[in-house]
Amino acid sequence: MEKAVRFLFLSLFFCMLPTAAVARNYHVSPSGDDSGAGTQGQPWRTLERVSRAELEPGDRVLLEGGKLIRGSLLLDAADSGMPGQAVLIMSHGRGRATIDAGDGAAIHVKSSSNV
Numbered sequence: 021m022e023k024a025v026r027f028l029f030l031s032l033f034f035c036m037l038p039t040a041a042v043a044r045n046y047h048v049s050p051s052g053d054d055s056g057a058g059t060q061g062q063p064w065r066t067l068e069r070v071s072r073a074e075l076e077p078g079d080r081v082l083l084e085g086g087k088l089i090r091g092s093l094l095l096d097a098a099d100s101g102m103p104g105q106a107v108l109i110m111s112h113g114r115g116r117a118t119i120d121a122g123d124g125a126a127i128h129v130k131s132s133s134n135v
Contacts, residue, residue, distance in 0.1 A: 043078030043105070046070060047112065050087050067091040067119070074098055077105035077134070086115030093119075093127045101134030109135070 047063035054069040056062030063084070064070060070081055071094040078101065083089050093109065101107040109127065111117040119126035129135055 043076065043080070045080045045082055046073060046075075047082050047084070048089055049084040050089060051084075067093040071095070075101075075107050077102040077107065080108045080110065082110060082112035083117035083119070085111040085113035085117055088118050088120055090120045092121045092124050095127070095129045095132045095135055097131040099135070100132045103134060106134045107132075 045060070046058040047060050048058075048065070048067065048070060049063040050065065052063035052065040054065050056064060058064045058069070058073065060082075067089060068091050071092075075081070075095070075098075081093070095107070099107055
């Protein structure tokens with residue numbers, strides 16, 4: 021009986037420990053498709069699709085280098101990073117990506133931190 025109680029206690033203890041979130045890379049390319057997975061092999065096409073994703077601390081938004089990405093990216097409080105685990109928006113590959121948001125802001129950060 022004592023072994024069963026100890027096993028139950030340890031099982032509950034380990035289930036309640038916080039799990040480390042795995043940071044993800046989200047790829048954006050003008051040749052992508054917003055119905056894709058946002059991976060390097062299936063990049064998203066628009067920044068609006070990235071805006072709908074729930075970014076976690078340490079996540080990276082990788083814009084295809086040397087390409088023109090149209091639209092705006094909105095990051096809110098749900099997309100915040102943490103100290104040492106910022107959410108990063110950066111170019112990936114050759115050259116620097118350019119964001120064309122027309123007359124608006126290319127990246128709008130609202131109530132978000134560590135971005």
